[in-house]
Amino acid sequence: MVLGKAINMSLMDISKIFSMLQPKEEEDEEDTGESRLLNEAVSNDDAVLLAELLSQERYRKFINSRTGWGIPGTPLRTAAAQGNLRCLEVLLAHGAEVDSLDVKAQTPLFTAVSGKHVDCVVALLKAGADPNGSVYNNCSPVLTAAREGDMDILRELLQHGAEVNVRPKVPEWATNATACRGPLYLSAVYGHLDCFKLLLLHGSDPNYNCIEVKMLARIKQPKTVLEMCLRYGCGMEYIQLLIDFGANVYLPTLIIDKTTKQNEAVLLLLKERVCPKSLMSQTRLAIRSYLRTANKMRCFDLLDIPPILRNYLKHIT
Template identity: 60%
Template sequence: MKLVLLKSVKMNLMDITKIFSLLQPEREEEDTDKGEKQTLHQAIYDNDSYTLNQLLRQECYKRFINSRSGWGVHGTPLRLAASCGHLSCLQVLLAHGADVDSLDVKAQTPLFTAVSHGHLDCVRVLLEAGACPGGSIYNNCSPVLTAARDGTVDILQELLSHGAEPNVKAKLPVWASNIASCSGPLYLAAVYGHLDCFRLLLLHGADPDYNCTDQDLLARVPEPRTLIDTCLYHNCDPEYIQLLIDFGANIYLPSIPLGLTSQDDKGVALLMQARAIPRSLLSQARLVTRRVLHQAGQLQAIDQLDIPPVLISYLKYKP
């Protein structure tokens, strides 16, 4: 245990050092800035894309296009445009070569900022420009976790369509493994009552048992709470339980709370019914097919399968 903790501390110090090295302003910029940074930021704050474009045509301004400065939270001009939702300014900055994954003082990318503020159009443009859908490796959270918590299903769809991980975890230290094992986007969508996000995550391959594929993490937790357990504990609508069952959750993992019967809770009734009636062969075939495609990173290839359209719809959980 001591060696593990020492290793964890070492890695944390390395990450902190890396973050500070990334955020430290260039000395040359500090010595030569005569207000150009503030002028750039003012144009973005005013949503004046024309002026911004004219400024960036001049080298004395363009050299600060990725500089970290600003009001309140230090960040780049791109970060400011993303936080304000000023799409035209965002597009101008990208056209002039702004770093799409630049970090602010909290190690958050412009994409993370756009997701946090709910600016769908900015999210789309940043992703199309090559922004990492998972955000920064130096930040403890991720765009997917934020979208799942906030219930912004359109933004979540964009992130997942661009390859974001549906089983992503918040980055927490080893001693908080129990919390980390129950911090995936499915858990957040269930607890905050976002059924559309919950279903979308499952459609993109989120694990229906623990929303986790990290076996080392699960092994460190004596009794990790399953998603069905979580839904029952938080009195989620029975639709959540039914979706987990339909997407292949292990119905024998959850423990039914003492004193709770199927007459008391519709979710428990669904679970008990699923235990009493075996899955149909068609349902099992769907789960296996989707699992194989997901492992190959080809879930989107369902539409290309040489099978009748009615089966394609069934594989995609469409009515």
């Protein structure tokens, strides 16, 4: 029954994506010239020509048309993928659909994140792009930025309300450990310490990448982030951060390896098990837990408390 439901949902998603690629009724073969010229102007990063074309109604009505070889996309997607900020701003000013999808169900924001074009990412977010990307795409901008170690892009996404505990989208019947590999996990195994800390600052769960109880229950032996950091030899910095942000040090199953680096991390974890946290540290964790996850860092600035306490809540020393 569950399997059938998951398959039906997948077929609906596929139908949705393909329906978006079908030409609109008002479009015909004679109109492909206008769409092609728009995309050529964007590809050549000719913002002046693009603005001139969009000043005419015959071109403006094709601003959201999908054309091109390989992955048909809108002019906005092309601008985002190539990092052509001037053209991207012209398109947005003329009303381009900010969250239009391509055949992969990727938004222009997703392609800008994948291309590491931080200026385009900022412009799209300010124009109202969904920081979480598309519900029809298995990945997300946050997952991509965390994997690639794009600190500036990741910060922009989180500041605009992106889901910090996002996970890859897989059908419920295909649930496994991979489905729980969220951005915190990815930033750790790829060695992006700055991104790892940033995610924790914005409220990422320090115990599991996945916060869905039902999904965790379907996995035989879900691994905590601490366990994964120990397995991949991430080092003491990662372990210390997880401890500071309230990870449950009693959850991981400890396996002593021969590597000195891992053993140091294990010793740090064992020490934490026998030494309770200070009252100040416990208070900080309690206050942080009461603040909403979205835009958590911005919430601290709204608290009517001395700067030194505000910085302590932000883990600024």
